Amino acid sequence: MATSSAQPNGQAGTSPVSHQSEVKRDILPIPDVPHVGLTTYDAKDPDTTYPPIRDVRPPASAPNVLVVLIDDVGFGASSAFGGPCETPNFAKLASGGLKYTRLHTTALCSPTRQALLTGRNHHSVGMGNITETATAAPGYTSVLPNTKAPLALTLKLNGYSTAQFGKCHEVPVWQTSPAGPFTAWPTGGGGFEYFYGFIGGENNQWDPALYEGTTPIEPPKTPAEGYHLTEDLADKAINWVRQQKALLPDKPFFMYFAPGATHAPHHVPKDWIDKYKGKFAHGWDRQREITFGQQKELGVIPADAVLTPRHAEIPAWDEMDPALKPALEREMEVYAAFLEHTDHHVGRLIEALGPILDDTLVYVIIGDNGASAEGTLQGSFNEMANFNGMATLETPEFLASKLDEFGGEASYGHYAVGWAWAMDTPYQWTKQVASHWGGTRNGTIVHWPKGIEDKGGVRNQFTHVIDLAPTVLEAAGIPAPTMVNGVMQSPYEGTSLLYSFRDADAPERHETQYFEMFCNRGIYHKGWSAVTKHRTPWEMGGAVMPAFDDDVWELYDGSVDWTQSNDISEQNPEKLHELQRLWLIEAVKYNVLPLDDRQIERINPTTAGRPSLIKGNSQLLFPGMGRLSENSVVDIKNKSFSVTSELEIPAGAAEGVIIAQGGRFGGWSLYAKGGKTKFHYNVLGIKSFDVEATEPIPKGTTRIRMEFSYDGGGMGKGGDVVLYSDGREVGKGRIDQTQGFIFSADETTDIGYESGTTVSPDYTAHTSKFSGTINWIRIDLGEDAKDADHYIEPDERFRVAMARQ
Structure with missing residues (x-):
């Protein structure tokens, strides 16, 4: 592949400009400049002169950009961050780049993705939760405001080629049918010129429902012929980038690679699973201890960090039914294999970029939230059993009879809560719990040989997924737009991380960040964090929600407590109140309020206030x-x-x-x-x-x-x-x-x-x-x-919807 080098006179449309630096990029699309000068009668006239037509290009120094977002991976899962799941390609990439140890997500899928793609907080872009629970409240509509154009659109209008591969769970649920509208789809208003993947929260890795653009298509081969979705996505991404560089070598690309892995169902070829046979017999309590030690050796947590204890809601490994343990072990073997398999195919994509890798800014975010605790306390062979209130069908005897089928075509499985907790080592809690780092802290690797000299370095500055968009724009030399398609744009809410590429000790610039998911909420400010957990992910069915004012807040001093292990709220009530007030200020600023822990009202479109595609009987x-x-x-x-x-x-x-x-x-x-x-x-x-x-x-x-x-x-x-x-x-x-x-x-x-x-x-x-x-x-x-809601408990409907993201 040829390296990317923009034309010196790049411009919008067909209009000439004398120098690239004179292109005004704050208004998008870049306005065309009409020809001014002599118009001759005869093209053969010696005075006939027009500048050559040139397509728009970004500044000459703009790099290619690859963003990889893995699904449902906790901080303590990948071996690159001390976990038990072998990820040699992530580790290799980190050895030539930087590891960020304090990057944060929103604790849930759709919100993290919309925040990452727009550079704004998830409530600012209407994605306070998943699309299936959208309400009429501004922070929860699931509709992207036209005042917050996605990064991909900004890059496209500045001359980048753009493509997305994998999961898209940002389309409002009433717009996901073949009738559209497609304005929220990647190739609609999302700014991507090409999309290959799926719409929704999860997909069968062996036989997925795929789209190319907005057209439904069938997988290119069957599972019997060796098909797996992650491999297919990597193949398509490799072919796309090769063609892009072959035909447009002077044009940089922005690729967003977001496989459905490692979200449930956990599907992976059996030979990958067998590599892990017997490696988790020690159980999740011991696994956290092992991972914790490896994290200290790698330097991704400080030497004085404290391993947080297991909460009472999570059973100890020794408390589990011995008849169940073979299945529990197999669940984790399958998951570890799934993550290693994902690392392998991301590695193939990175390898394909070899000739242009020096000039490619690569972000690998290992998880869009903490590890998923949506698999019940014993896990499942078919998670649909739990979603339908039939988990009792999956007895220990049933699970034991399916050991050889876990991960295969006949399964639709998920692992137990205890494994999710272990994969979030050393932190408390899991996915959905935005109050604690176990739900929001995800290991991240940034690789850019032309922009990073500290190969293999570690960066501990606080950062959030909303920082990615401004980082990419600064690296590309492109300003954040003030107007897109005639609509005035609101400022980015993230902070560029480019300063930290050069200086490991640079003071962090992202000093304040609120968190909220399922009314689990927290605030980070200059090293301190105040948090309160409102809901436990796996206790949605039948759980009675406390009043918001009754939620118990905790206070942590990050300067001496890396893992939120020592609650000092009682010793520092004034500091706690200061941060609680700050959370409220940020919540008002970014449309977090009103807090909403309703259940059936958010599932029912009429009471939630969102459109419904199907009406009547x-x-x-x-x-x-x-x-x-x-x-x-x-x-x-x-x-x-x-x-x-x-x-x-x-x-x-x-x-x-x-x-x-x-x-x-x-x-x-x-x-x-x-x-x-x-x-x-x-x-x-x-x-x-x-x-x-x-x-x-x-x-x-x-x-x-x-x-x-x-x-x-x-x-x-x-x-x-x-x-x-x-x-x-x-x-x-x-x-x-x-x-x-x-x-x-x-x-x-x-x-x-x-x-x-x-x-x-x-x-x-x-x-x-x-x-x-x-x-x-x-x-x-x-x-x-006419209405079956009277058959189904409200919290049951809500729990099932939540587990589908």
């Missing part, structure tokens, strides 16, 4: 529609419903899917098999029920209908199914159990085929296409179940 669907998320289809769970389809059946037996929702880990499908109508209901991939017609679907135009009569009496109950052909009953049967809240976090509803994994083993995604013609399909909900 009936929905008409047409052939070819697909990749419809559960938010895009009427909810048939916990209620009676019917599906009516008008079909055109040619000569020969009908085959294939009429309509399917969900996939291997739960869902339902109405399809034709051997010419007959069949309905299949799949409960978590553990139980299944079939109802089949007694006679073939007639040829010509016909109407096939299935009716499900729900038993009622609670969530996830059973019901009776009747099949009809042109109004005549042709089959009936019984479904003893259903899924009460969610079929899947990533599988969808498809008409005339089924994408992803399949609900029924009677067909594959490649053989699922319906052989006839579907004119239309209508789903109707029973009159007795």
Whole structure:
């Protein structure tokens, strides 16, 4: 690859300028300057002169930029920061760059990503929580204000090539369907010219729901052929950057590489898992001690740092059921392998940049929050069991029977809370807990040979993901825009870190930072931190929230207490009150208020005040529609419903899917098999029920209908199914159990085929296409179940939504 060197006379559009330094970049797009001078009649006239056309380019010294954001990794997971998960490529990158030991995230996925991509605090950009719980309050709408243009857009309008690969969980939930609008998608208003990845909080690594731009596509090969999402993303990123440099060697790029790894489900090839067999038999308490010692040896925590103790809410390893421990060990083996596998493919991408790596500013942020404690106290083989209130199905005996399948195609697993706590060593708490460093502190590596001389250095200045955007702009010599697309821009809220590249001892410039997530809140100011935990992540179901004024605040002096281990609030009440007041000031400034620990009100679009894509009790669907998320289809769970389809059946037996929702880990499908109508209901991939017609679907135009009569009496109950052909009953049967809240976090509803994994083993995604013609399909909900909220406890609905980010 050729190195990046901008044209000296780069400009906007087709307008000439004499010097690059004269390009005014504070207004974007850079305004075109019309030609001023003599216009001749004949182009052959000697006085005919025009400057050459030049595309816009950034300043000549602007580097390429690669930002890598790994998902759900705690500070104490990666071996680069003392953890048990081998990450040699991260370590190699750090040996040629810098380790930042005090970079902070927001404690949750969508908020961290929107903050990183905009240089503003997450409430400032409307992302106080995940998109699925957006409200009408300004800090929680999930809608990006047009006064806060993303970094990628600023760079694109200054002449960068831009691309995003992987996870995008910043699109408002009512805008995620194939109908758009796409203004919040990466290639819409996000500023990226190319996007390859997925929309939402998590995805099946073996069989993901992918988009290229805004177009849904299928993975290029199957799991049997060796497919894995992280490898695919790396392949696409490598190909993109090679093409970009081959065709535009003078144009720098901005690449945002955000794989779904290592978010649940934890999926990784078995040979990677086997490398860790037996390495976690000592359990999570001992693992924290081991990691703590390695962190001191690496110098990523001070020699006098204190290891914080285990909270009572987290069980000790020795307290766990011995019958459960083999599964607990396997969960951690799978996770460690998943992170090492991710490191390997990030390493491939870094290696591909070899010829231009000296002039590429690389940020690797190892985690968008602390390690995830959303896997329950015992972990899970299929996390959908817990999300549907059916975790009791996963007994120690069941988990033990699945040991060899953890991490594979048949699994959709997550590890136990204790492992998440261990992966956040040496800090307290986990993801979602923004009050403590275990939820927000993530090891970070910055590599830029042309801009960093202290190879292998450690930087301890306090920093936050909102500092990335101003750092990149300063490195590129590009000012923060005052106007973008005719809209006046608010200032960046982060602080450039470029000063620390040159000086390990430079006084930190990011002196104040508030934190809030799920009403867990804190404030950092000049070394001090005051924090209060309001909610425990894994105790959302049935937990009674205290009054905000009853939350207990803690105070820590960071100058002598690196890990928030010694609460000195009682000895320093005045300092605590000072910081509490400062938190309130910052909260008002950045739209954190009103604090909102409501549950069902935030799940229900009407009470939350956000738009809803689906309204009413009936929905008409047409052939070819697909990749419809559960938010895009009427909810048939916990209620009676019917599906009516008008079909055109040619000569020969009908085959294939009429309509399917969900996939291997739960869902339902109405399809034709051997010419007959069949309905299949799949409960978590553990139980299944079939109802089949007694006679073939007639040829010509016909109407096939299935009716499900729900038993009622609670969530996830059973019901009776009747099949009809042109109004005549042709089959009936019984479904003893259903899924009460969610079929899947990533599988969808498809008409005339089924994408992803399949609900029924009677067909594959490649053989699922319906052989006839579907004119239309209508789903109707029973009159007795217009609203199923009365079946589901409010905190249960909230807990499940939270665990999907």
